[in-house]
Amino acid sequence: MTRTMGFIAAAFAVALVQPALAEAPFDFDKAYGRLPKNVVPVDYSIAIVPDVSAKTFTGTETVSLQFREATGTVVFNTLNLTLKNVRVDGTPVKDVKNDNEAQLATVTLAAPAAAGTHTLTLSYSGVIESRPQGLFAQPYGKVGGGEAVLLSTQMESTDARRMFPCWDEPAFRATFKLTATVPAEWQTIGNMPVAKRVVHGKLATVTFERSPKMPSYLVEFTAGDLRELKDTSGKVHFGVWAVAGHEADGAAALANAKQILADYNEYFGYDFPLPKLDSIAIPGGFGGAMENWGAITYNDAVLLLSSGSSIGNAQGVYATMAHEMAHQWNGDLVTMGWWDDLWLNESFASWMAAKETDRRNPGWKWWEAQDAAKEAAMAPDSYASSHAIQVHVTDELQAANAFDPTITYNKGQAVLRMLEAYLGPDVFRDGVRRYMRARAFGNATTADLWIGLSAASKQDVGAIAAGWTEQAGLPLVSVAAECDAQGKRTVSLSQKRFLLEGGAGDTSHWSVPLQIRAGAATPATVLLTQQGQRIAAGACQEPLSANADAIGYYRVQYDAATLGTNTRAFGTLPDADRIAMLDDQWALVQARSAPLASYLALAEGMRTSVDSSAWQQINNSLGVIEYDERGTPGHDAFAAYARSVIKPVADRLGWDAKADETPDLQNLRRTVLQNLGVWGDAGVIAEARRRFAAFVKDRSAVAPDDQPMILTIVGLHADKATFEQLHRLAKASTDDSERRRLYVALAGVRDAGLGEEAAKIALDPEIPPQEIQLRLGMLGTLRAEHPQLAWNTFNNKAAELLSPFGNLAPLFEAQFVPTFFWNSLPLNEMEAWIKAHVPAEMGPQIQKGMDSARFQYTQKQELVPAADAYLAARGSHA
Numbered sequence: 001m002t003r004t005m006g007f008i009a010a011a012f013a014v015a016l017v018q019p020a021l022a023e024a025p026f027d028f029d030k031a032y033g034r035l036p037k038n039v040v041p042v043d044y045s046i047a048i049v050p051d052v053s054a055k056t057f058t059g060t061e062t063v064s065l066q067f068r069e070a071t072g073t074v075v076f077n078t079l080n081l082t083l084k085n086v087r088v089d090g091t092p093v094k095d096v097k098n099d100n101e102a103q104l105a106t107v108t109l110a111a112p113a114a115a116g117t118h119t120l121t122l123s124y125s126g127v128i129e130s131r132p133q134g135l136f137a138q139p140y141g142k143v144g145g146g147e148a149v150l151l152s153t154q155m156e157s158t159d160a161r162r163m164f165p166c167w168d169e170p171a172f173r174a175t176f177k178l179t180a181t182v183p184a185e186w187q188t189i190g191n192m193p194v195a196k197r198v199v200h201g202k203l204a205t206v207t208f209e210r211s212p213k214m215p216s217y218l219v220e221f222t223a224g225d226l227r228e229l230k231d232t233s234g235k236v237h238f239g240v241w242a243v244a245g246h247e248a249d250g251a252a253a254l255a256n257a258k259q260i261l262a263d264y265n266e267y268f269g270y271d272f273p274l275p276k277l278d279s280i281a282i283p284g285g286f287g288g289a290m291e292n293w294g295a296i297t298y299n300d301a302v303l304l305l306s307s308g309s310s311i312g313n314a315q316g317v318y319a320t321m322a323h324e325m326a327h328q329w330n331g332d333l334v335t336m337g338w339w340d341d342l343w344l345n346e347s348f349a350s351w352m353a354a355k356e357t358d359r360r361n362p363g364w365k366w367w368e369a370q371d372a373a374k375e376a377a378m379a380p381d382s383y384a385s386s387h388a389i390q391v392h393v394t395d396e397l398q399a400a401n402a403f404d405p406t407i408t409y410n411k412g413q414a415v416l417r418m419l420e421a422y423l424g425p426d427v428f429r430d431g432v433r434r435y436m437r438a439r440a441f442g443n444a445t446t447a448d449l450w451i452g453l454s455a456a457s458k459q460d461v462g463a464i465a466a467g468w469t470e471q472a473g474l475p476l477v478s479v480a481a482e483c484d485a486q487g488k489r490t491v492s493l494s495q496k497r498f499l500l501e502g503g504a505g506d507t508s509h510w511s512v513p514l515q516i517r518a519g520a521a522t523p524a525t526v527l528l529t530q531q532g533q534r535i536a537a538g539a540c541q542e543p544l545s546a547n548a549d550a551i552g553y554y555r556v557q558y559d560a561a562t563l564g565t566n567t568r569a570f571g572t573l574p575d576a577d578r579i580a581m582l583d584d585q586w587a588l589v590q591a592r593s594a595p596l597a598s599y600l601a602l603a604e605g606m607r608t609s610v611d612s613s614a615w616q617q618i619n620n621s622l623g624v625i626e627y628d629e630r631g632t633p634g635h636d637a638f639a640a641y642a643r644s645v646i647k648p649v650a651d652r653l654g655w656d657a658k659a660d661e662t663p664d665l666q667n668l669r670r671t672v673l674q675n676l677g678v679w680g681d682a683g684v685i686a687e688a689r690r691r692f693a694a695f696v697k698d699r700s701a702v703a704p705d706d707q708p709m710i711l712t713i714v715g716l717h718a719d720k721a722t723f724e725q726l727h728r729l730a731k732a733s734t735d736d737s738e739r740r741r742l743y744v745a746l747a748g749v750r751d752a753g754l755g756e757e758a759a760k761i762a763l764d765p766e767i768p769p770q771e772i773q774l775r776l777g778m779l780g781t782l783r784a785e786h787p788q789l790a791w792n793t794f795n796n797k798a799a800e801l802l803s804p805f806g807n808l809a810p811l812f813e814a815q816f817v818p819t820f821f822w823n824s825l826p827l828n829e830m831e832a833w834i835k836a837h838v839p840a841e842m843g844p845q846i847q848k849g850m851d852s853a854r855f856q857y858t859q860k861q862e863l864v865p866a867a868d869a870y871l872a873a874r875g876s877h878a
């Protein structure tokens with residue numbers, strides 16, 4: 001068949017494909033939500049006058065409305081706003097019912113109005129929040145001393161209604177024209193460029209250009225004593241904003257923004273439609289980053305880089321920007337119709353960010369590094385309590401709880417990567433472009449994405465993909481090999497749901513896109529749909545990977561003979577194949593489906609290989625066992641064994657980076673040295689102390705990237721004098737990154753009395769008010785050596801410590817508290833604490849968090865005797 005004929009045949013084929021959609025394409029009338037659809041906003045003009053010292057503001061608003069039918073009532077969202085002078089078409093309305101509990105205002109018109117265009121006008125007053133929800137005030141320490149405040153906004157998911165009355169559901173796209181009156185010396189940033197600025201006395205009134213049609217959760221406004229680094233590239237003005245004195249730290253971000261936007265214009269086949277893109281550094285109290293269209297806000301630690309920043313910091317900045325900028329398309333240009341499909345925003349942005357970060361920074365081996373993110377999803381996804389990527393959100397007030405980072409971000413990213421590999425990158429991109437073109441300036445459901453991908457691939461993508469987004473969990477693929485007389489191998493493949501506990505009777509089934517590599521051959525793509533499916537797979541003496549390049553989101557269990565072949569060849573396998581095998585074998589040990597020895601045999605097979613991600617996995621797993629062994633009679637023997645496994649690679653790498661070394665090798669060196677120090681290698685501890693002494697004399701004696709490793713070892717083993725020295729250095733440090741490292745290091749101290757000191761310091765006002773995440777980081781570190789103390793310290797100040805998370809705080813409490821503090825307090829007390837702190841409807845999240853805590857507790861009971869028995873047997877063989 002000629003290429004042309006194939007093309008025509010394929011074109012016919014697509015007409016025949018009827019995607020098996022579990023949900024329909026986006027339809028405004030059918031989009032879920034609480035607001036009636038009979039009245040829709042077309043354009044908002046909003047003017048606010050903040051009073052920062054009183055923490056209040058006043059506003060006026062004009063909304064141009066389309067009545068899709070005659071009606072006498074108009075319903076929209078408000079929260080903590082007092083409405084006045086409400087008129088429709090200039091006529092005072094009959095009644096305004098403002099229900100703060102329901103976050104709804106119902107306006108009854110003087111007389112029913114006909115279908116068509118109408119105008120709602122009103123004035124109102126509201127509250128400037130001290131947490132990042134709606135319009136909020138962020139205090140910060142100024143460069144050179146003193147405190148100041150800036151204003152910014154955080155609307156997602158449902159807090160625009162705190163700043164202006166609105167149709168605050170994502171399907172209600174409209175244009176926005178914002179005006180604000182602020183101190184004349186302040187700078188102001190909105191979604192669009194400033195159209196007009198009028199100074200009157202000490203104040204300035206700034207009006208921004210009208211935005212394109214967008215959902216209310218993307219509205220942005222920031223104002224304060226800010227400075228800009230700027231440039232223009234193509235048709236777009238780029239600005240990086242920081243509080244005065246920090247603007248120079250935005251240079252890398254400015255370069256990143258230009259590079260990433262150009263790449264995304266190309267990838268999406270749809271140019272960024274706004275005239276400017278600002279990146280705004282909000283001092284530390286604001287958590288994470290937010291993809292407001294044209295005006296992305298970032299926690300300053302994930303946007304700014306100082307001279308003391310490490311490669312790790314730079315990677316965090318690049319990856320975070322790549323994520324938020326991907327949202328300018330996936331989320332902003334095309335928005336999910338309802339929060340059920342949040343993954344269309346978050347999974348896509350996470351996947352795109354990883355792809356872009358990998359492409360532009362090949363030395364970072366970013367996809368391999370992302371393996372840890374995939375594992376972070378696979379672990380909770382292996383409990384029966386896990387949930388699907390697409391979860392039904394019944395009420396937008398619960399939408400924040402759908403931001404489950406492990407599933408919505410990490411699993412979604414991994415599933416998209418698997419799908420991209422299965423369809424082929426060019427076909428996948430073509431599908432994404434079709435989806436963007438079809439839904440630009442509008443909304444979408446998951447079905448719309450499958451339609452784009454199906455059209456590009458001429459396959460029913462929904463039929464393959466829906467199992468991954470609509471079902472919880474992941475499959476375990478069993479591989480059973482048979483050899484014929486010539487030594488040719490045939491494998492029989494089957495699947496069942498992989499669960500760490502239980503699972504009897506679970507009938508989940510997936511279409512699994514496998515990448516199967518025999519020996520050194522190019523991997524074959526196989527879609528596993530049938531139990532006992534058979535394929536030819538090279539020769540029996542060759543190693544076999546059923547998850548080549550670790551692209552798949554599934555686990556693999558090999559039969560004993562194939563596992564033996566793989567173990568013997570382990571040192572020579574491709575890096576990513578190896579990481580998949582380590583992850584899977586460790587998970588099988590955790591699920592009691594394989595002996596610990598089978599995993600340790602793989603780890604020992606690494607010898608002096610310098611596969612950074614594989615070693616990372618081994619260091620983590622050995623670290624789990626060493627931690628569980630602490631305080632038991634077997635601890636010292638296990639620590640010595642763990643050191644012996646990683647020592648050869650540490651010896652090979654030495655202490656100092658070679659000139660041409662890639663960042664991942666440098667990272668590997670730091671990981672193995674740090675663990676040798678933590679696991680008690682006297683030589684490594686002595687050398688770390690020697691280097692720390694040099695650092696005390698001259699801060700440039702230890703590179704920023706090496707500081708966490710050196711400081712962790714020194715901090716853990718610190719005596720009183722060393723602890724006080726760390727504390728003095730932390731207080732005196734003028735570099736934000738360095739200061740954070742020093743504080744975290746002193747919180748890792750093993751000595752009980754000094755641990756008490758560290759807990760006090762974590763809450764002391766000597767740490768600036770915007771640095772709440774540093775306080776949390778210190779308590780997280782303190783937990784390793786002093787679990788109860790860390791918990792008590794956290795518990796006494798929980799509300800304050802969680803304030804930067806805004807409406808994500810309950811999710812943090814339900815899921816992260818149990819994961820972090822599993823050995824800090826009895827688990828029934830922990831469960832009672834969580835239930836007292838989070839809304840009752842978060843039962844599933846609590847269950848998930850508690851499953852993780854219980855699992856870690858049970859795992860300890862099993863790993864310790866298993867490790868002791870392994871070493872005893874090994875000793876008797878030696």
Ligand SMILES: [Zn+2]
Pocket residue numbers: 291323324327345346349
């Ligand atoms: Zn995001």
